[in-house]
Every structure is written in C-alpha cells, then in structure tokens.
Amino acid sequence: MTTTSVGAARPAMLDVRGLKKVYEGRGRSVEAVRDLTFGVASGELVCIVGPSGAGKTTLLRCVAGLLEASGGEVVLDGETVTGPPRGMAVVFQEYGRSLFPWMTVWQNVELPLKEKKVPRAERRRLAEESLEAVGLADVAKAHPWQLSGGMQQRVAIARAIAYEPQILLMDEPFAAVDAQTRADLEDLVRSLWRRLGITVLFVTHDIDESVYLGQRVIVLSGSPTVVLEEVAVDLPGERDQLTTRSLPRFAELRSHVYELVQRAKRGHRPGS
Ligand code: ADP
16 A cells, blocks of 8 residues: 655644653653654644554643653644743643532633633624534533533633634543543544634544544554654545545554554554
C-alpha cells in the first residue's frame, strides 16, 4: 500500500520548532520530549498519536503555554508562546474536573467570555449558539453533575467553541466516555470543524480515531520523543462512522499507523 508523508502544505498557523522538554525534580530528570518539529496550517485538523508515555500530553501543555519548554519554541500566528495564548482553547480528558460544579451549564460556557470582556449581548449569542451546536440548548440551566459524562464533555466543547478560538487543542477528550458516545462526539468535532473552519490539534492514543478524524496524523516515537512520520489521510472530507470506517483505504491507513505505533513502542526512531 502507499501512504504519503507530508508536511503542512499551507503556511503554518502553529509552528512547533525543535521542542524539547525535560522534567527536573529531586535529583532525577526525565527527558519526555527530545526534538519535535511540525506545523499545523490554518483550518487544518491534525491528530497526534503515539504510545502511552510518548509525551503527547507534555507536547500539548507546551503548545498551550501551560508548561515551559526546555528547548525549541512554539509559535502561534507568528508569536512565540510564553503563556496561555488568547486565541486558544483547550478541551481536556477530565471533563469532570474542567467544569465548575457549582455553576450551571450556561455559566460554565459564559465564564471565559466574561474574562475576555465580551459584552453581555454578544456573550448571550455565543453561549446560545454553541450550546445549540452541541445539542445542549435545553439543559443550559442544569449543573454539570446532573449530566452524563458525554454531555459534560459536550459542555466543555461548547465552552471552547463559544470562545471563538483560532485554534482548539484537544487532549484525549473522549478517553473516558463509552464507545457510542465517543463516536457521536467524534462526529460532533468533525462537523463543528467543517462548519466553523477552526484549526484543531487533537491528541489521542486511539489509532482508529486519529484516522477517522484527521486530515493528517502525526505519529510520535516512544519517549524521548521525536516525530516518527506524518501520514496524510486521503479519505473523503464527508465522513460517517459506518461508510468511512468500512472503506478499504481506511483499513490501509489504520494498518499503516498501527504498524508505526507498534514500531514506536519497540523503540524505533526515524532513520533507524
Ligand atoms: P503521554 O501523554 O503520551 O502518555 P506524557 O506527556 O504524559 O505522555 O509523559 C511523557 C513522559 O514524561 C513519561 O515518561 C512521563 O512519565 C513523564 N512525565 C510526565 N509528566 C511528568 C512530570 N510532571 N514529572 C516527571 N515526569 C513526567
């Protein structure tokens, strides 16, 4: 079979250049990320996969400005990231911990907009539209703990898109929900991405998910991490769980990414 290894075709909105992260502590240091370089173009949906412990979360936290890099840099829209950038929203795996339980769904979605000093009428419009987009308009007055895990994660997604980010980072956002909910949430992300034209960087350890969602899959080596390969996902833009996943090309791509991840687990590095 053939696969294409690619870099971003358009100028990058997000540029990760020679990123390195070493955790230092109590006489011990862990080199989590050795040398990562890749770009994400404006409007692209890129997935990052790699074995557990490959440094995916570390990478995302550096990109989000939540963790200081030990070397290299992250550049967003021409500016080096030194703290959480204004034009970025992040959806984490632990939806339970990322929503405030004492606030209603509506208040959770509205909060970052208040912090951004968005005027009241505009806040109302954005919160209404984003809750509508994730199918939660009718539970706006509920509290997160009254909702299922999948619904809570949809609140987190609504909060992120209401913020109108230039770029949306997602760190294994569906790892804690059941398979059916996960499939629904994957479709929600793709439809929002297509409709809103936002740039999405999606981290997952699920190979099928990365191929189903992405236009490009960046496969990481095992720790200390480098990019093992970038795989172009040349599947039709119009995707659905049944048709897309039964395409022969889907099977080829998932096998290819699977093999790469297996190699990464065995310590394979580019050129070795
Ligand atoms: P992934 O998300 O791919 O599972 P992580 O980014 O969580 O990988 O971790 C990458 C490596 O860095 C692992 O070896 C992990 O043990 C180590 N690591 C992560 N966080 C810390 C930390 N705060 N202190 C020390 N080591 C860490």
